Amino acid sequence: MRSVLGRLIAAAAVTLVGCSLDLTNPNSPTPGQALKDPRTATGQMVVGVLATYRDNRANQIRALGSYGRETYYMFLTDGRFITGPYLQWKRNTSFEGGTQWGRYGNYRNAYVAIKAINAVPTGAPTPTALTAGEKAGALGLLKTFIALDMLHVIEARGAIGAVVDITDAVNAVSPIVSQDSVYKWITAKLDEAKGDLDAAVASGDPFYFPMHSGFSAFGVTANTPAGFILFNRAIKARVEAKRGSLGCGAPCYARALTALDTTWIADLTATNRDNGVYVIFSVSTGDVLNFASFQGDRNYYVHPSIDSIAGVTLDDRYRRKVAIAGSACGTSYTSPQTEVRVTATHRACTYFRNDAPIPTIRNEELVLLRAEARWFTADQAGALSDLAAVRAGSGAPNPGETAVVKVPTPATDDEFEEELLLQRTLSLYQEAQRWVDYRRFGKLAELNTLAQDLAANFTVATVSPLPAQECDSRARAGNPGGIPLSCPGNPIP
Amino acid sequence: MSRSLTFASAVLALGLVPAIAGAQNREVTGKVTRTIGDVPVAGATIVEIGGQGVAQSGNDGTFRISVGPGDVRLLVRAIGFQRKEVAASASTSSVNVALDEDPFKLEAVVVTGQATTLERRNATTATVQVSSADLNRAPAQALEQALQGKVPGATISMNSGAPGGGGQVQIRGATSILGQGQPLFVVDGVIISNDAISDGANSVTGAGSRTSSAGIGSNQDALVNRLADLNPDEIESIEVLKSAAATAMYGSRATNGVVVIRTKRGAPGTTPQFNLTSRIGRSAAYRLLGTRQFKTTTDVLDLPYGNGLGTDSLLAARYPSGQIPSTHNYQSEFYNNSTPAYEVTGSFSGGTPTTQYYLNLTGRNEPGVAPNTGARLYSLRANIDQAFLSGKIKVHTGINVTRNSLNRGLSNNDNTNTSPIYGFAYTPGVVNLDSVDATGTFVRNPFNGGGNGMSNPFETFQDLKLNELTFRQIGDITATWSALDLAQHQISVTATGGFDRVQVTGDLFSPSFVQYEGSDGFFGRTVRSEGNIFNYNLQFAGNWSYEPSSALSLTTTVGYSWETQYNRVIRTRARGLLAGVQTSGSGTVLDESDNVFGDFRDIALFANEQILALNERLAITGGIRADRTSANGDRQKYHPFPRISGSYRFTDLGELFNEVKLRAGWGRTGNRPRYADRDVLWAVGSTIGGTASIVQNPTLGDSLVHPETLTEWEAGTDVTFLHRRLQLEATYYHRRITDLLLQPATVPSGGIGSFILNGGQLSNRGVEAALTASIKQSRDVDVTLRTTFAKNKQEIGNLPSGVPRFPVGGSFGAAFGRNFITPGGVTTWIWGVVPLDANGKPLPIGSLITNPSAVASVRDTVAGDANPDFVMGFTGSVRWKRLTLGTTVSWQQGGMVADMTHTLWDEGGTSRDYEAPVTRATMGDGWDLNVPAAGCDIYGTLYPCTAGRYRYAEWYAGDVRAYLENATNVRVRDISLSYDAPDTWVRQLGARTLRLTFQARNPIVFTNYWSFDPEFNNFGATNLNRFIDLAPFPGNRQFYLSVDVGW
Secondary structure: OHHHHHHHHHHHHHHHHHOOOOOOOOOOOOHHHHOOOHHHHHHHHHHHHHHHHHHHHHHHHHHHHHHOOOEEEOOOOOOHHHHHHHOOOOOOOOOOOOOOOOHHHHHHHHHHHHHHHHHOOEOOOEOOEEOHHHHHHHHHHHHHHHHHHHHHHHHHHHHHOEEOOOOOOOOOOOOEEOHHHHHHHHHHHHHHHHHHHHHHHHHOOOOOOOOOHHHOOOOOOOOOHHHHHHHHHHHHHHHHHHHHHHHHOHHHHHHHHHHHHOOOOOOOOOOOOOOEEEEOOOOOOOEOOOOOOOOOOOOEEEOHHHHOOOOHHHOHHHHHHEOOOOOOOOOOOOOOEEEOOEEEOOEEOOOOOOOOOEEEEEHHHHHHHHHHHHHOOOOHHHHHHHHHHHHHHHHOOOOOOOOOOOOOOOOOHHHHHHHHHHHHHHHOOOOOOHHHHHHHOOOHHHHOOOHHHHHOOOOOOOOOOOOHHHHHHHHHOOOOOOOOOOOOOOOOO | OOOOHHHHHHOHHHOOOOOOOOOOOEEEEEEEEEOOOOOEOOOOEEEEOOOOOEEEOOOOOEEEEEEOOOOEEEEEEOOOEOOEEEEEOOOOOEEEEEEOEOOOOOOOEEEOOOOOEEEHHHOOOOEEEEEHHHHOOOOOOOHHHHHOOOOOOEEEEEOOOOOOOOEEEEEOOOOOOOOOOOOEEEEOOEEOOOOEOOOOOHHHHOOOOOOOHHHOOOOOOOOOEHHHHOOHHHEEEEEEEOOHHHHHHHOOEOOOOEEEEEEOOOOOOEEEEEEEEEEEEEEEEOOOOOOOOOOEHHHHHOOOOOOOOOOHHHHHHHOOOOEOOOOOOHHHHHOOOOOOEEEEEEEEEEEOOOEEEEEEEEEEEEEOOOOOOEEEEEEEEEEEEEEEHHHOEEEEEEEEEEEEEEEOOOOOOOOOOOOHHHHHHOOOOOOOOOOEOOOOOEOOOOOOOOHHHOOOHHHHHHHOEEEEEEEEEEEEEEEEEEEEEOOOEEEEEEEEEEEEEEEEEEEEEEOOOOOOOOOOOOOOEEEEEEEEEEEEEEEEEEEEEEEEEOOEEEEEEEEEEEEEEEEEEEEEEEEOOOOOOOOHHHOOEEEEEEEEOOOEEEEEEEEEEEEEEOOOOEEEEEEEEEEEEOOOOOOOOOEEEEEEEEEEEEOOOOOOEEEEEEEEEEEEEEEOOOOOOOOOOEEEOOEEOOEOOEEEOOEEOOOOOOOEEEEEEEEEEEEEEOOOOEEEEEEEEEEEEEOOEEOOEOOHHHOOOEEOEEOOEEEEEEEEEEEEEEEEEOOOEEEEEEEEEEEEEEEEEEOOOOOOOEEOOOOOOOOOOEOEEOOOOEOOEEEEEEEEOOOOOEOOEOHHHHOHHHOOEEEEEEEEEOOOOEEEEEEEEEEEOOEEEEEEEEEEEOOEEEEHHHHHHHHHOOOOOOOOOOOHHHHOOOEOOOOOOOOEEEOOEEEOOOHHHHHHHHHHHHOHHHHEEEOOEEEEEEEEEEEEOOHHHHHHOOOOEEEEEEEEEEEEEEEOOOOOOOOOOOOOOOOOOOOEEOOOOOOEEEEEEEEEEEO
16 A cells, blocks of 8 residues: 555656646747748848738728718717817817727837847848848838837827837837927938948848839839838938928928939829829738728728819719719719718728728829928919829829819919818828818818808817827826927917 | 535435445435425435435435344435434334424535535525525526525626626625636536636727737627536525635635535436436516617717718608607617516436436527527436445546537627627617618618728627537546545545536637628638637545544545646638638638637645534534645645634524524635746747747736735624524624735836736625514414625735836726726726816816816816625525515615616717616706706817716716716526426326426616626626626516426
8 A cells, every 4th residue: 555655656656746837828929939030031021011011901981081070980889089189189088089099019010020130140142141231222111010010100100299219118118299399200210211222232232121012013023122211212202291381491301302313203094093002902811801991991981071062963083082973992982871860971992892902102102202392392383283183193084073172373372272182082082181271271170161050160180199098198107398388288389 | 726516415414434334224205395395305415314214305305225233223314304203113214204394404514624524404504595495586697696695795797688697606796806706616626617718709890909810809708608508407505605614625716615416326226217308498688778869960960070961861861851750779679579488497316225326408599589599408417326236435526518509799898899789779760670671781870970880789699600619528427435434533535537628619700791891901701719628636645533532523534636727729710701701711801819818727735624522512523634736836835725623503592593503614725827928928929921930928926926915804693593583693704815916017108018926915895684584384374585785895004115006907097997906995986087077086077068167177086986885696496386486685785886788878968868867866866956957068169968968978088987876786687497297197197296497587676877787898708897888688587487397
């Protein structure tokens, strides 16, 4: 009996010592596991930045489309998708309040990818090494996307300003800098990125990670370091033009024109207007669908202020982007829809299929940016010819169409702005631009003229307030730099 | 560790070690009966005092025991009876024993350690035991339901009325914010899984985002936790360990209490017995919401939400006069399935002194009140106990095989108008939805714009397939080797092991032609999910009992245990299906997820000491267990969990106070971190252009994460008084949970969502009391009543610096109410938007409409408290001759519920009291009744202020209190009336016993709560936020007629 007991105890001891508790998590990799193959892992992280940028795009179009009176998002069982951005936009707990803060998540994706890439040994291309040129190419791309994500943040946040620098300390409260400083930071980041891309071009090394077809399938070749510089400059032009309208004036507009010269800008025609860089969607497993599309989300309705633009039904842009007869969507969904007592007649059809790409920036916008920059650098004739080209190439490319026009020959800056805003409204419909445009020209009040909106006490958001969590976190840290604008205790700017 | 009842009660309670030793030279037979009424007592334990004979009485009360030569004394004990010693002289071969009843069940044993038990009379902590009879008074949808109202200090709620169960047990309040919140369930020594796996309803309802593979299923899918697979018919008793001084023996998984379940076993020395129980019954929905009566087509066209829009021509054709003579009550048309429920249970048991067996087979079918819903359980259990080497080795084994098929349809939150209560809320009852056109297609729901934004639930429940099929096997084995057996010393070694394997197969198929299909661009969808759970645990314990004198015994236990859990779910979903194809290979879009949701390994070392001294007046139990687990940051470090408790009985105090026991205990338990909390991880991003990607994990793990720690002390008294007619048990406890597992949000501008850390403190304190009265016991009449009372208060002590206050994860938002973790706050406070005056004081409800100028701000603040003031339970049993009536009643006073179901119906303009006048009776307390004559503003238009419009307008303007409702309720949980047939009837059947029983579950509910049931919760089992009622499957009452026959 004693020997049996002894054996049992021995067996028990063996079981006890022999077992490991170091279970690994099959769902997600630790950085250490992933970086055993740094070339693959860092390449997949770069793709992660491209994919996350894409994932945020539809929500941006929904939120800014509501702020900018492009669409009502009529979600059947929850009217707060309308009342949030239209009525209660000052509350940082309202629907769409704090929109675009997910952009910081992608900023951190890029930040971590940059650190990981910098840590990879430099050498001949192997699974565990990257060449200096490969590294430079990746860094240039990542920094460009950091700048682009930050542009979307400041577009939403406006006069509140934003945090621009993130650090390893994920919970550190970083200072909020002014709108102007954010724009300056973005242009500097774009230039820094261009420096990296130039180095990559000089090395001759291609991108070592797959570039999705949104960089190459739409009349532009931006999937190589050299081609990507064109995209970087296009974003740079957009940023400089916005700075121009926000007080910088001619110097920034001049830089915008310079940047535009090194993009794919071409005099606008119906065939080249959509040339650009896009984010793409697909029905493949693990991929994402376009939830700003007619097929992907049935809740986007055209704001009636768009329908009521004089002569709009003859404009090809309206005919293409609104679900009416002749549009890709056909006429099957034209019955009026009412929610929270506002009514819309048409559904939006800018993107018909649920795998339709969404432009990041395309030629039509570049030409509109050039028109704006030309006007404010005293090239009125050039500006008006660009606007005319937009009206012809996009607004009325087909027989029987007439592009809308508000001020055919503007004489004053104000008249030009009115005409530019009208053309941008239609040309860039559902590209998350209208609200930002009206704000930067100080014309937000013009967005709120629809009778039913006024009856419902709707007002136009000046900013998307900081999310409540940001306010809470900063308050907990003692609000370094003061209570941010739009947080409890400090008003909405 | 739980052990078999026979084994424990026969042996361990006496401090002995099992042994049926060598030479026995005579047999004594006998019969155990109840003193009053001469009823046989089954399951009584007969022990030869000072000898080695042990036996148990069979169902007819008879027993057969081997005893030594000469005069012997037998100790006869049975749960529910007072013990008795009888003499059997050398010449006696037959004894009859009559036992007096003990309504307080002091002879029952309670678990005190991995291999030790104590009699309840000596218990050192508050204990709750529920017997098979109490448990099975009426058939229940799941074990939780059968326990409702019977465990003071435990909040037991069903998540909805859907067939097949889904519930939650929370003991002494929430003890964790993020960690496991449910007790540990241990069946015959096997730690079983109580996981809940979604079958993919979210792919239809879109309650959470359904666009990515992570959204195939969600926690709002009316999940069934796997306790639903247990068959209450097989259960002998349930013991609920609440105090840390008791649960600490389960170490880092025990903060939420431990539920020890023992299944039935064969009795030694009994003839084979066969019992057959047949039940037939039906369910009926109760407390349906009713509907607004629409009188004119204008009422419909004028609905506030635009619901009626586009239905002008339809209404004109159907109601040409514009008058609507009657309104359909869709709910009563829909929830009216009356297919009978049935259950057949057959058991076969018996045993010799060395071999005992118990075999049970149950088939149960419970149709739901909604069409094509139901739960069907088949369960087989075989328990075998075998002694070897003259009893030196005893082996107890059990195996349980179940098949559980659930069809529960859709319920709860949804964003596609597909769950019926949701859909009906937005559908005025002016069309006949339960009808088909000439082609057999169901009528399309024309409201809210019609099309695939709406659904017809009659069609949905006819054509949507949503099945969860579970195959489960649970096996256990306990082997005890009596290594040394001397007069004063006994040493034994016990090995206990068991496994629990569950395979859950979910099949969802939504054909392309159903009305709601296509709302996401794809017509037809299918989800196939496979969940695999495999848990096993193994424990070795050495036990040394030392009994230096009859007045003192010491029991020392040392050992170790090993537990492991493996959980995996693989799901595939296809959307845009080929016509009629149900497999996921056929779609346009395929989403897949392969998720390990909890692999754990735990190792523990333990040592316990149990002392019974001063002739069993003083009992002391203490121990320590040290755990390490794969979930901890440091996998090598052992975390100690000590405990100590003691009791002292003052006996012989006279007849007024028969016995007073004082007891106190202190213990520390843990709650281990969640799976993967310890790891700093990257995450899988979306695929773009055919390339998959890696992104930051939005949650930053903590490589130092360790278990939450609960430290509790409790003190109490058990008093038997008034000629042993009354027993009072009272307990006060104070528990403090430190090193909370937290996942606070980071600064959003830092780019990470949240991070994991330990810190902060919660505390719960409360009182539990029970008064049991044995009012009358006579030949013809027995009356026993028991009343329980519980009150708990839970506070948040502090949070670590660097952690801001935060809403509990999964909250809906300030408009609907949510729990907020804020230092100095209370975990049950409901936070939400409330209009405040210039001094920051809440204004009366309605002020946003009646007195907007007084509103200085609308702030997210404390708007209510979900915590009940107290909960009471009443159980009673009355026997009059052959008739026995038993019932369980519970009463919850206070506590608030966010009645979002009510919000939906007011928003849809269809609530039953929508057009009622604004009065105190219709609005309730706290409302300002001075509504403006101009009307209530609904989306910018003024309408006459009726109850529904006023409530909704106030809520919509920013007052969560408009739909926070009082949850006070009194309900009869179960009731049974049984008749034991006279012997003449029984003999004609050739049977031994015959009983006829009428049973009812939830027959009566009294509450002013507006919606179905204040206990229901949209999120299922959750630690916090358990007050969200949102379009559940309605509650139902069940009635059964049963026949029990024994041969």
